[in-house]
Amino acid sequence: MKKVKRTTIYDIAAKLGITASSVSRALNNSSQVNEKTKELIMKTADELNYKRNILASNLRKGQSKTIGVVVPRINQNFFSNVIAGIEEMTYQKGYNLIICQSGENHDKEIQCVNTLINQHVDCIIISVSADSYDYQHLQNVLDHGIELIQFDRVAEELETLKVINDNVQASFEAVSHLIEGGYKRIGLLEGPQNLSIFKQRKEGYLKALQLYNVPVIEELIVANAWTKELGAEGTRKLLNLPQPPDAIFASTSDFSALGVLEVANMMGIKVPSELGICGYANESFSEITSPSITTIDQFSVYMGNTVANLFFQETANTDTTAKPKIISIKPELIIRGSTLRNGKA
Amino acid sequence: MKKVKRTTIYDIAAKLGITASSVSRALNNSSQVNEKTKELIMKTADELNYKRNILASNLRKGQSKTIGVVVPRINQNFFSNVIAGIEEMTYQKGYNLIICQSGENHDKEIQCVNTLINQHVDCIIISVSADSYDYQHLQNVLDHGIELIQFDRVAEELETLKVINDNVQASFEAVSHLIEGGYKRIGLLEGPQNLSIFKQRKEGYLKALQLYNVPVIEELIVANAWTKELGAEGTRKLLNLPQPPDAIFASTSDFSALGVLEVANMMGIKVPSELGICGYANESFSEITSPSITTIDQFSVYMGNTVANLFFQETANTDTTAKPKIISIKPELIIRGSTLRNGKA
DNA sequence: TTTAAAATTACAATCGATTGCGTAAAATAT
C-alpha cells in the first residue's frame, strides 16, 4: 500500500490563504471564527477529504479518548457481551476501545496493562485473570493517574471503581430454590477461591444451607471445578460417594453444569428427578440442553453499559473526595427443567 | 481522578544533564549512544516510572500501530472468535486493536469506518453488515492509503485483500452428505442474497443437487431465514407443504437450524429419521442439542490469525504490483446426530 | 468623523518523541 500524503489543516489554510489556527477553530466550531469563513473552511475540508489527525489532536490535548479493556478471553460469552455493552456506550461518546486478552495468565495480564499505560489510555477496564496473585500492575495504573474500573472478577483490596454482580445473593437464591424444591444433599462445584466471585458464590451457598438448617457436608464440596471437564470429573467423584448428592450447584459456570449433565446422563441418573442441576451465567446453550439448565443470568451486556457509564460519570465528576463507587448488579435466577421435579418449583 | 504529570524523555534528560535526543535513542536501543549512558538512562527511566507517549511517537513516525476491526456484532460466537484470533497475532507485534460493531446497520458501519480513518489506523479489517448496499466508505479507506482486509462477508467487487471461507465447497459437501444419507427432498433456508456468503452457500446446495441429479424444487427454498425465529417460521411453512422436505439445510447459521429442530420437535417430527437437519458455523450449542446438529466448522479463530498475518505480510511486502490476495479457508463438515439415520452416514 | 468596543484572524508556543546533521571528544593510525 503506497502511502498517501494526507491533507492537514495547513493544506486547507494554504488553499484559502488563512492560518491553520483559524482552520482548527472552524473545525472545532469555535465561536471565534466568522460564519462565512467557517463554512468556506468546512467546504474545502470536505473537498480535500480532510480527516483530523487524532494523534496530533490528542497529543496536544493530553488525552487519548481511548479506553483499554482487559479480559481473560474475548471469545467467551460473558466477556464478549460485556465488551459489546461497553462498546455501545463508548462509541456514542467518541471514545475508542482497545481490547486485550490476558488468557487467564498473570504475566500476560501485566503485559496488557503496561501496553495500555503506554498507550496513555484514559481508563482501563479489567476483569482479572484467574491466576492473578498480586495487583502491583493495577496499583501502577492508578499511580499513572489512569482511571481504573474493575468488573466481575475484582481485586477487592484495591480501592477502585467496581461493577460486580451480587454473587452472594444470586447463589443464595439458587440454592434456596433447590432446597425448596425438596433437594436435601446439595453438592457444590466451586471455583478458584482466590477470585472473590467464587468465594462469594460459596458464601451464598452456605448462607442458604444455614437458613434452611441444612447441614454443610464437606465431602459434597468440590474445589476448582470450573471447566466442563473439571466439572465432569468432580461430578463423577460426587455421584460415586456412598451417599451421593441429590443436587449439584455448579457455581462456576454453565459449562461445568453441562459437565454434570453429561456425567449424569452417562451414569443413567435422571435429571431432575434424581439429580437437580443449577449452573451459572446463562450461556446460550443452557436453554437448549435437555432438560434445559436452571442458571443465573448476569445481564452481561447491561453490565458493560454500566461500566462505561460509570467511567463517564466519574470523569464528569470533579469531586475528588468522593469514595470509589461500587455498583452491584443483581443477577436473576432462571428456573428451568434441570431443577423442576414433580412439576413443582 | 487528578491528573498526574507524567515523566517524559525531557525529565530524564534533565535529571542526567543530557539531551532528550540521547534519551530517545537510548530507549530505542540505538547504537549511537554509549553503552554506559544507555544503561544509566534505562535505569533512570525505570526509576521515574517513565512510559513512552505513543501518541507523540506515532505522530512523529506517521503511523499508528493500530488496526481497526468492524464487525456486525462483537458478541456473536463467530466474530468474537475471529477477533480473538486477530488479537493473538497483533498483540505479539505490538499492534493495538480498535473494535467497532456495526450492528448490521449500513449507516453505523459507515460511521465506524470513518471513525477508524480519523484514527489514522494502519489497517481496517471488516466483515460487512447484512444491509450494506454500497461500498463507497470502503473505497474511501483505500483512498486514504489505509490497508483494507475483508473477511467472511466480503464485497466481492472491491479489489482488496480477502480472507473467506469456501462456502460453495462446504455447502456442497453438506448437501452431498444429506443426499448420500438417503434424503431426497432437501429444503434450503437461505440468507440475504446481497451477501455473497449466502449466495455461495446456495450455489453449493444447487451444485450438489445437480451432481446427484436431484431436481431443484423452488418451493423448498425459503428466502431470508437467517435467525432462529425466521428459521422456525420457514420450517413451519416447509413442513406444512403437501409434500414436505425430508431434510433441511439451514445454510444461514446453527441458530436457524435450532429453529428447525424446535419446530420439528413441536410438530412431533422425528430427527433424524423423518427429518435431517444441517446447520452452519459450529456454534458451541450445536454439539449438545438432542440430537446434536450436523454443521460446518469455519475455524474462526484460525481465520482471525490468518487475517492478521495477511496484514503483516502485506506491510512487509514492498512489491506494489502484486494483486490483492484472496485466501480461502476450507471449512469442515461436522457430522452429528441430526443427519445420521439408520446408523448410516 | 472619531473613538471605543467587539469580532476576526494571525502569530507563536506547545504537546512528546524522533531523526538528519553537525560537532566535540575519544580512539586509532601515521
Next chain:
DNA sequence: ATATTTTACGCAATCGATTGTAATTTTAAA
C-alpha cells in the same frame, strides 16, 4: 606528536492540531 577515523552527543526541525495572546478589522457608539 599529529592526522584521521570513530564514537557519542547536542542542536533544531518535524509530525499536526490546539490555544493564549497579540494584531487587525469590523461594528457600534459618541
